[in-house]
Amino acid sequence: MFTGIVEERGEIVAREDLDQAARFSIRGPLVTSDAAYGDSIAVNGVCLTVVEHADGIFTVDVMAETLRRSSLADLSPGAPVNLERAMAADGRFGGHIVQGHVDGVGTIASISPTPNWTVVRIGLPADLERYVVEKGSITLDGTSLTVSAVGAGDDGPWLEVSLIPTTLAETTLGLAEVGSPVNLEVDVIAKYVERLTGAGTSRQEKGE
Template sequence: MFTGLIEDLGTLRRFARSGDSGRITVATAIPMEQIVMGESIAVNGVCLTVVAFGDGSFTADVSPESLGRTNLGQLNTGARVNLERALRLSDRLGGHLVSGHVDALGVIAERRQDQNAVRFTIEMPPSQMRYLVEKGSVAVDGISLTVNAVTDSSFAVAVIPHSLARTTLQWCEAGSRVNIETDILGKYVERLLRPAGALPGKPDLTLDFLAKNGFL
């Protein structure tokens, strides 16, 4: 579990592909003595397991699921990536609860200056928009951000100078693809309220359902 506060901007040192999976090595300023074999590190918001470390870098395997659902598979050697180590129970929850399990790839539709902040409008599959609410939280490439506006197919966030300078968003422009993780609490609430047998993403509260259950 993570909190969406980026610790370091790492650099992709090596990406060894093997079929639909791969192994990445990331250079980082995180002290090697603080890294533990098998620990979780979020790379652009993707939870990965450390399988080796040393010489100022760590290595992690990337599954076919992660390559297919995230922007990790589109990165080239030298690319910068957002890094965050797993949350400790004693830490302050400065962002929001982030699992490191990316829901979808978003595409930046617009980047514009908005006084002291940069406002990004990001398009996302409509099936995921149900989990976003205005003033709620969303993770964009692992960065905890507040949702400022929501439509049927996009949402907007404002990024302050501090966050922009310390994350990969400083290099993102219209057309850039970013990893999106919606609020995990919303998914659990939807699952608990879903009638038995109902399919995810389908309208559950219908006139037929209300009639069958004695509400009409």
């Protein structure tokens, strides 16, 4: 499990395309400082397993399903990535519950700087709209953020987040441009609530 508090901005140093998979080597001196084989590290919000590590670089294998459901398929050497180690049991819970399981990919629709923060609007896949609420939590490329606004337009539903200078400086969101893809993970609690209430309604309808 993760919290969405990005520990460092790493970099893709190598990519090897395999049969229905890809192997990435990623530079991340901080997250590899205590890494071991089999550890979990979130890369742009995707939970991946360390298969090799040395000299501040770790290697992960990414299967076709993950490539299809996330923006990792678009990454090439030189690309910056957000990195976070799995949460330690005695650590502070600074963000929210983040599983590292991407629900979909959004697209940055607009970036509006102000003197003290930047408002970013992201086009939201229609099937995720029901899980996103104003003042709720959302994970964007592995970064835990608060939804500042939601809405819908001719191009479909959208959400907005307001980014402080620290977030812009320490994560890949500060380098993103209009049109950039963003990995989205909605609040897992919303999905469980939907599942439970839906199952309850179904049993009642059946007279169980």
